[in-house]
Amino acid sequence: MEPALHTHQLSRRFRGGQGVHELDLCVPAGAIYGFLGPNGAGKTTTIRLLLGLLRPDAGEVHLLGDRLLPGRQSALARVGALVEHPSLYLHLDGRANLEVTRRLLGLPASRVQEVLERVGLAADAHRRVREYSLGMRQRLGIGLALLGRPKLLLLDEPGNGLDPAGTQDLRRFLRDLVAQEGLTLFLSSHLLGEIEQLASHVGVLDRGRLRFQGTLAELRERARPALVLRCDAPAKAMHVLVEAGEDPALAEGHSLRLTPRLPAAEINRRLVAHGIGVRHLALEPVTLESLFFELTAPAAREVAA
Numbered sequence: 001m002e003p004a005l006h007t008h009q010l011s012r013r014f015r016g017g018q019g020v021h022e023l024d025l026c027v028p029a030g031a032i033y034g035f036l037g038p039n040g041a042g043k044t045t046t047i048r049l050l051l052g053l054l055r056p057d058a059g060e061v062h063l064l065g066d067r068l069l070p071g072r073q074s075a076l077a078r079v080g081a082l083v084e085h086p087s088l089y090l091h092l093d094g095r096a097n098l099e100v101t102r103r104l105l106g107l108p109a110s111r112v113q114e115v116l117e118r119v120g121l122a123a124d125a126h127r128r129v130r131e132y133s134l135g136m137r138q139r140l141g142i143g144l145a146l147l148g149r150p151k152l153l154l155l156d157e158p159g160n161g162l163d164p165a166g167t168q169d170l171r172r173f174l175r176d177l178v179a180q181e182g183l184t185l186f187l188s189s190h191l192l193g194e195i196e197q198l199a200s201h202v203g204v205l206d207r208g209r210l211r212f213q214g215t216l217a218e219l220r221e222r223a224r225p226a227l228v229l230r231c232d233a234p235a236k237a238m239h240v241l242v243e244a245g246e247d248p249a250l251a252e253g254h255s256l257r258l259t260p261r262l263p264a265a266e267i268n269r270r271l272v273a274h275g276i277g278v279r280h281l282a283l284e285p286v287t288l289e290s291l292f293f294e295l296t297a298p299a300a301r302e303v304a305a
């Protein structure tokens, strides 16, 4: 099946070298794609490129099977988006905010009530947006993006500024939205925790480059536990482990660290068979959080090393 969104070698460079470089994004239809990266990685820049709000220096964007070209809006017809904060009229009520955009888009009057119900704001529709919580404002912003019945929804850091309860509500709301409307959701975040419980697919961006793209299960697979062992002959143990097809590294206090291919018991047996006394052997789980850190902070680690 054609992906809902894909880019080919998409690049935009700013003065000073920042920007995004040669992005090959692929968002399968029906996916919840978490676009992760630390602050300044280039997430907003990418989303602006995807929406034609910024011109690429090179590369292509395809949305729902249509190539995005300058001056041609057709590719964006079934795309809804919320980039940064929603632009809302604070002095108007929720319903009036939706009504303004509904008229601009020439949609039937009944669509406002449908969207209010969809985003859970029907009971607060008569209240001024000034009185809305941040979470309610986000939902109203998403409601604006939903008016035109998009098949692809792009949200830039929708969880920004929400407290843990607000984040949980938003997550539940987005999950229901995708299930009930049958759309594809692409959302950015700098917090893995926000994405981890929601996304089916993940792209990890760091300094403008895509460091990982795949399913969440594939990312988890990368986070296989590490084996840490201490023994009385680390150099000899290194040799034995390399011979066994492992890739050990010397870590703190003469311990060895590896992501094992063989079962831990087999590693132990081989070391002992070579006359090496094993004092400590333990599997250390690698959290997704630390993997994310590793994918996005290689420069920091190089400096620290």
Ligand SMILES: Nc1ncnc2c1ncn2[C@@H]1O[C@H](COP(=O)(O)OP(=O)(O)OP(=O)(O)O)[C@@H](O)[C@H]1O
Pocket: 014, 015, 018, 019, 037, 038, 039, 040, 041, 042, 043, 044, 045, 046, 190
């Ligand atoms: N118009 C511009 N001119 C020059 N540099 C820019 C421009 N827009 C963005 N940048 C730079 O490009 C880099 C990526 O910015 P971007 O806003 O896309 O990152 P981000 O991942 O969305 O970050 P955040 O999570 O902080 O919003 C930053 O270093 C930013 O300063």
